[in-house]
Amino acid sequence: MKFADREDLLGAAMLGPALAYVILLVGVPFVLAIMLSFSSATAGSLTLTWVGFHNYSTILADPIFLRALRNTAIVTIGSQVLVIVLATAAAQVFRAAFHGKRAARFVLLLPWAVPVSLAAIAWTWIFDSTFSVINWTLRVTGLLHGWLYWLGEPGLALFAIIIVQAWRIFPFATVIVLAGLSSIPQDVVEASIVDGAGFWRRLFKVELPLLLPVIAVAVLFGVVYTATDLGVVYILTGGGPANTTHVLPTLAFQRGVLGADLGQGAAIAVFLVPFLIVVAVLMLRVARRTEVGAGGIGAR
Amino acid sequence: MKRVPLYAAALGFIVFAGFPFYWMFITAFKQNRDLYVGAFDTRHVPWIFNDPPTLEHVRLLFGQTDFLRWVANTLLVIVAVVIITVALAVPAGYSLARLVGRWGGRLGMGIFFTYLIPPTLLFIPFSRVIALLGLQNSLGALILVYPTITVPFCTWLVMGFVRSVPWDIEEQAMIDGYSRLAVIIRIAPRLILPGILTVVVFTFTLVMQEFVYALTFISSVDRMTVSLGVPIALVRGDVYHWGSLMAAALFTSIPLAILYNLFIDRFIQGFTMGAVKG
Numbered sequence: 001m002k003f004a005d006r007e008d009l010l011g012a013a014m015l016g017p018a019l020a021y022v023i024l025l026v027g028v029p030f031v032l033a034i035m036l037s038f039s040s041a042t043a044g045s046l047t048l049t050w051v052g053f054h055n056y057s058t059i060l061a062d063p064i065f066l067r068a069l070r071n072t073a074i075v076t077i078g079s080q081v082l083v084i085v086l087a088t089a090a091a092q093v094f095r096a097a098f099h100g101k102r103a104a105r106f107v108l109l110l111p112w113a114v115p116v117s118l119a120a121i122a123w124t125w126i127f128d129s130t131f132s133v134i135n136w137t138l139r140v141t142g143l144l145h146g147w148l149y150w151l152g153e154p155g156l157a158l159f160a161i162i163i164v165q166a167w168r169i170f171p172f173a174t175v176i177v178l179a180g181l182s183s184i185p186q187d188v189v190e191a192s193i194v195d196g197a198g199f200w201r202r203l204f205k206v207e208l209p210l211l212l213p214v215i216a217v218a219v220l221f222g223v224v225y226t227a228t229d230l231g232v233v234y235i236l237t238g239g240g241p242a243n244t245t246h247v248l249p250t251l252a253f254q255r256g257v258l259g260a261d262l263g264q265g266a267a268i269a270v271f272l273v274p275f276l277i278v279v280a281v282l283m284l285r286v287a288r289r290t291e292v293g294a295g296g297i298g299a300r
Numbered sequence: 301m302k303r304v305p306l307y308a309a310a311l312g313f314i315v316f317a318g319f320p321f322y323w324m325f326i327t328a329f330k331q332n333r334d335l336y337v338g339a340f341d342t343r344h345v346p347w348i349f350n351d352p353p354t355l356e357h358v359r360l361l362f363g364q365t366d367f368l369r370w371v372a373n374t375l376l377v378i379v380a381v382v383i384i385t386v387a388l389a390v391p392a393g394y395s396l397a398r399l400v401g402r403w404g405g406r407l408g409m410g411i412f413f414t415y416l417i418p419p420t421l422l423f424i425p426f427s428r429v430i431a432l433l434g435l436q437n438s439l440g441a442l443i444l445v446y447p448t449i450t451v452p453f454c455t456w457l458v459m460g461f462v463r464s465v466p467w468d469i470e471e472q473a474m475i476d477g478y479s480r481l482a483v484i485i486r487i488a489p490r491l492i493l494p495g496i497l498t499v500v501v502f503t504f505t506l507v508m509q510e511f512v513y514a515l516t517f518i519s520s521v522d523r524m525t526v527s528l529g530v531p532i533a534l535v536r537g538d539v540y541h542w543g544s545l546m547a548a549a550l551f552t553s554i555p556l557a558i559l560y561n562l563f564i565d566r567f568i569q570g571f572t573m574g575a576v577k578g
Contacts, residue, residue, distance in 0.1 A: 004481035011399030014484075018392035018411070018455055025448045026414045032425035043427065086313075093309045104310055106561055107318040110553065113560040114321075115509040118549040121531040122320045125327065125542050133323065133346050136339035147340075171317060172571075179568050217572055228418030231511040235531050249420035249512075256424045257516055266424045276416055287409070 036266035043260035055267035068239075068246040069271060071158060075247060076227045076275070079165035083222050084215065086166065087173035092203070094174065095181050112171040120235035123164050127151050127236070154244035157237050161245065164236065165226045173218035180214030181207065213286045220279045220286075227275045248272055321553065328547035329353040335543060357543030366521055367548055370529040373439060377525060378507045380443040385450040385503045390496055392451075393458025394488060398470075408459045415452040419512040422448070427516055441517040442510075442525070450506055454499040457570040461495030462488075498566040501559055508556055526552050 003009055040051045059065040094105065111119065126133060127150035138144035151157050184207060192206045208215075230249040233239065239246035239254060246254070248271055256265015326349070327335060334351040337344045344350065361367050392411075396404040426445060427436075435441040473487045474480065489496070507525075514528035521533045530548045534541060560567075 002479065004479035007399045007401075007480060010480060010484065011395045011401075014391035014395035015400060015407075018388040018451055021388055021447065021451055022411055022414055025445070026417055026422070026452070029422045029425040029429065030417055032428070033421055036425060036428075041428070043431070089309070090313050093306060093313060096306055098306055098310060104314055106557065107314045107321075109317075109560050109564065110321050110557050111317050113505070113557040114549070114553040115511065115527040115556070117511040117527045117531045118552055119320065121545060122324050122549050125540075125546065126320060126323055130338050131336065131346075132339050136342065136346050139339070140342050167316065167320075175564055175568055176572060179565075179572060214572060221571060224416055224418065228420045230420050230515070234515070249418075252420065252424065253516070257427055262424055262428065269421045269424060272418065272421050276418070276421075280413055280416055283413075284409075 033266050034270060036262050037270045039263045041262040043257075043262055051263065055263045059264060059267055064243045064246060065251060065268060067244060068248055068251040068268070071245060072227055072247040072272075072275075074158060075161055075165060075233075076223055078162040079169065079226050080219055080222050082162070082166035083170045083173050084219060086170040087177050087218060088208070088211075088215070090170065090174040091177040091181055094178055108171050108174065110171075111168050116168065116229065116231040117235060119168060120164065120232045123160070123232075124151070124236055127160055151237050152241055154241065157241070157245045161233055161236060164232050165229070168232070169222045169225055173215075173222060176214055176218040177211060180211045184210050213289060216282065216286050220283050223275065223279055228272055321550065324546040324550040324553070327542055328357055328544075328550055329355070330543065331356070332543070357541070358547050360541065361544040361547050365534060365544065366524070366529060367526075367534075367544075369522055370524050370526045373523060374508060374525040374527075377439055377442050377446065378504055381446045381450060381507050382500050382503045384443070384447045385454055386496060386499055388447065389451050389454035389499055390458050390492070392455045393460075393495070394462050394484065394492065396455070396459040397462035398467075404459070408456055411452050412456040413452075415449065415456070419449070419510075423512055423516045426513070430517055436517060437519050437523060439518075439523060442507075442513060445513050445517075446507055446510060449510070450499075450503045453570060454502060457498060457502065457566070458492065458495050460569060461498070461566075462492055465491050494566075498563055501563045502567060505556055505559060508552070 035048070037055055038050060038052060040049045040054070041047070090108070094101070094108070098104075125131070129149050129152055132148070132150060134150070135144065135148055138148070148156060150160050188210070189202065189206060192202050197205065227247075228249060229247075230253060233245060233247050233250045234253070237245045239250045248268055252265045252268040255261050255268060259265070326347070330349060331351045331354045334349065337346070339346065393408075396408040396411075400407065430436050430441045430445075433441075433444075435444065469491060470483050470487055473483050478487065509527060510525075511527050514525050515532070518524050518528060521529065524533060526548070530545060530552070534545050534548065
């Protein structure tokens with residue numbers, strides 16, 4: 001058979017370049033990141049000296065790192081809980097027909113479309129210590145008598161970071177849940193109405209269980225986007241005040257890139273891997289479950 | 301749902317989602333004496349224009365900052381990354397869907413999972429690789445590295461798209477005497493054009509949004525992209541020019557938001573990995 005009709009050869013030739021690129025520029029650097037974390041590499045020199053677990057024992061004894069690890073978990077879990085609630089509620093609203101829905105949908109999607117760094121700088125201005133419009137509004141409505149230094153106090157700053165992360169990701173989750181809602185078989189919903197189920201009963205007993213895989217997908221992406229995000233914290237607080245609001249990516253950047261200690265930076269970043277493995281395993285399970293019934297992945 | 305709670309809830313979500321953009325807008329066009337009134341002063345309402353709006357900040361942004369330079373840099377990177385991504389991901393996606401047989405799905409899944417490996421894990425090894433290649437502080441570094449994010453996702457997107465296109469037309473062309481290769485070159489591109497367009501738009505939006513690699517590799521102000529330059533370099537000394545900053549954020553966000561609205565359903569099909577049928 002001629003080359004022009006050999007599906008196997010054509011397939012390999014068309015897949016090859018993308019596969020080679022991904023292996024060379026994602027696979028190799030990934031392995032390199034792990035190797036660097038066991039080395040004393042610095043940005044200036046090109047040598048790679050093996051130091052075993054030295055970087056890990058250094059950071060595990062470092063309160064700033066432990067705090068960053070805790071902050072990453074707090075921000076990720078806190079924002080994703082908010083995302084689940086907001087997205088499920090928003091999807092119920094946006095599935096209904098109402099006037100101005102197209103415009104409303106446009107506004108709803110803005111937080112996801114805007115570049116993270118530009119959203120973060122806008123929020124920095126909103127949380128400004130002198131000009132914060134939030135403080136003004138809270139004072140005028142009588143809810144606040146003192147003053148809130150949003151990005152100046154560790155607890156408040158972390159809360160602000162959680163709000164911004166939830167704000168940025170809930171529109172994405174809403175659209176995913178909406179797509180899930182539209183794929184629920186209508187006869188199931190109608191049957192539940194005929195059987196006398198009201199709005200809440202229908203939501204919690206019929207729709208949410210059916211939506212679970214879709215919500216899971218939205219949350220898993222949300223976890224990846226939040227846990228691995230550098231921009232929000234870097235711009236909002238820069239890890240401050242006094243290194244209390246670092247997350248793993250900002251600390252890895254500070255030590256590894258600004259501080260030129262590649263080994264330690266890599267070791268800090270490697271602590272993101274467990275988050276990612278959990279996400280990947282859960283995603284595979286979701287994918288496998290839907291594969292059986294709906295003919296999603298793997299079905300040709 | 302009842303009407304009144306429905307509209308109230310919709311309004312609530314719109315206010316939460318849209319408020320920072322309203323704030324960008326009002327900041328971008330306020331006069332400085334209207335803008336820089338401390339929030340302590342409860343008689344001065346910051347939510348409205350107390351003085352007539354001004355174009356002063358916009359003029360400053362376009363006339364006296366590197367903003368237009370950053371826009372040009374961003375567009376250059378976009379064009380290069382779009383070309384690389386389409387050249388790699390479209391054939392790969394087609395191949396996974398139509399040519400490599402039953403391993404296609406598994407392999408596609410594997411490639412997709414590399415999308416989950418974040419820039420914040422790879423920027424440290426990359427900072428070394430980029431230095432070795434002599435690409436530090438150049439747009440070339442971004443052009444080389446950005447496809448690590450776009451290729452996995454777009455390969456997956458195209459694979460899903462090709463699967464949704466009926467096989468008949470290509471089959472008929474082969475019955476008519478086209479070779480398999482001729483079908484791929486002459487028939488398939490037309491059939492999967494919407495998929496290719498989605499790849500272009502996804503890549504465009506990704507390059508506009510990316511911050512981590514740009515922050516790591518680019519240090520000169522005149523080589524920055526919009527998403528890096530605006531938050532990092534639009535600061536003079538310690539003074540933020542909030543009016544110009546918010547104008548830049550607003551002008552960048554709106555075109556992106558329009559693109560997102562047009563293509564959202566296709567992106568979502570990619571993200572839900574077949575958990576939702578489009």
